[in-house]
Amino acid sequence: MEKTDVFSLDGEYIASTYARFGVNIVSGKGSILKGGDGKEYIDLGAGIATNVFGACDDVWIKAVTDQLTKIQHASNLYYTDPGPRLARLLCEKTGMKKVFFSNSGAEANECAIKTARKWAAEHLGAEYHTVVTLKNSFHGRTLATLAATGQDVFHRDFLPLTPGFAYAEPNDSADLERVMEENKCAALLIETVQGEGGVNVLTDSFVADAAALTKKHGALLMVDEVQTGNGRCGAMYSYMNYGIAPDVVSTAKGLGGGLPIGATMFGERTADVLTPGTHGSTFGGNPVCCAGAESVVSRLDDDLFAAVRKKSEMIFEKLSGKPGITGVHGRGLMIGADVTGDVKAVVKGCIERGALVLSAKNRVRLTPALNIPEETLSRGLDILIEAAAAAAEA
Ligand SMILES: Cc1ncc(COP(=O)(O)O)c(C=O)c1O
Missing domain, CATH: 3.40.640.10 (Type I PLP-dependent aspartate aminotransferase-like (Major domain))
Known part of the structure; x- marks a missing residue:
């Protein structure tokens, strides 16, 4: 049978340099991305610190x-x-x-x-x-x-x-x-x-x-x-x-x-x-x-930097001391969290629960869009907290 789905085509024709997660990102707006299966994800990675104003920013x-x-x-x-x-x-x-x-x-x-x-x-x-x-x-x-x-x-x-x-x-x-x-x-x-x-x-x-x-x-x-x-x-x-x-x-x-x-x-x-x-x-x-x-x-200004620092504080406050999270590091919206569970299991657990996070060495890494709404960020962090606790117990 001819393979036409993205996962099979990628496996057959793309050089195997990436250990990808099983999500096909088909569209997005701001910090919400949509998978090929119709599922929505809170994006806490922004294409690895790249989509600074989120997906498909109008300006x-x-x-x-x-x-x-x-x-x-x-x-x-x-x-x-x-x-x-x-x-x-x-x-x-x-x-x-x-x-x-x-x-x-x-x-x-x-x-x-x-x-x-x-x-x-x-x-x-x-x-x-x-x-x-x-x-x-x-x-x-x-x-x-x-x-x-x-x-x-x-x-x-x-x-x-x-x-x-x-x-x-x-x-x-x-x-x-x-x-x-x-x-x-x-x-x-x-x-x-x-x-x-x-x-x-x-x-x-x-x-x-x-x-x-x-x-x-x-x-x-x-x-x-x-x-x-x-x-x-x-x-x-x-x-x-x-x-x-x-x-x-x-x-x-x-x-x-x-x-x-x-x-x-x-x-x-x-x-x-x-x-x-x-x-x-x-x-x-x-x-x-x-x-x-x-x-x-042209839109990177002091107001935005102040908002970045505020959201950073929120991440430190929200994650610090939670079950399965033993440390929070970083600056601004470039954050690494130490987890007691397997870091890959935490990333996978987040994806299953509807949030995309990254890893760096043995830390969970967060690099969301700089303009991520606080409410969206908060929901994403709740998912990470749940996934970190679950991986710690596994
Ligand atoms: C600090 C730093 N320098 C250089 C690079 C390489 O950038 P690129 O993948 O765009 O070549 C990266 C990529 O992650 C990076 O984090």
């Missing part, structure tokens, strides 16, 4: 479709309107000076790494090519960003790794100092909250030390805001919660509101490192993606 749809009716793609040989406007918005909101657009978080980090190497060769000497990152970090799945990722589990099948990376313990200033002293460093690259690593928040003192160490060694400070950025942690970018001034900021995920876009932002010292021919991308700066991103970024 975003208008921006994207308006651009679609004008021109969908023109190549970077010519100018198109949305990209430069988006870059100006990002620079105005961050104080950064220039932006390179790509298509994903990994590409945004590749660009950051290339920039660090070129800058260091020109300012420190060609032997200063090491990019220091943190253990337990995640920076992407291309070969260079895989090497930047400080987790052996991602490296194992893909050796030899791209050389020029060294890893320090997160929240351990002495270890970072040691690694920076032992290597000729071009840059330090950090996530201020390690997302895929299990939602681990870097401490204020470690980030301050990290900034001071890059200064001491004359290296660049680069922040990966792919997951933490675009309002997710209760500020435009999470580094702003720490009062540091990075030389390079990479972002993606939430920036596009659900369309693929990456951005690498350059500060004073790095604004002019990349020159014609040194970097590029066919789809980078695509006008449709940039128009969607412009509609997202």
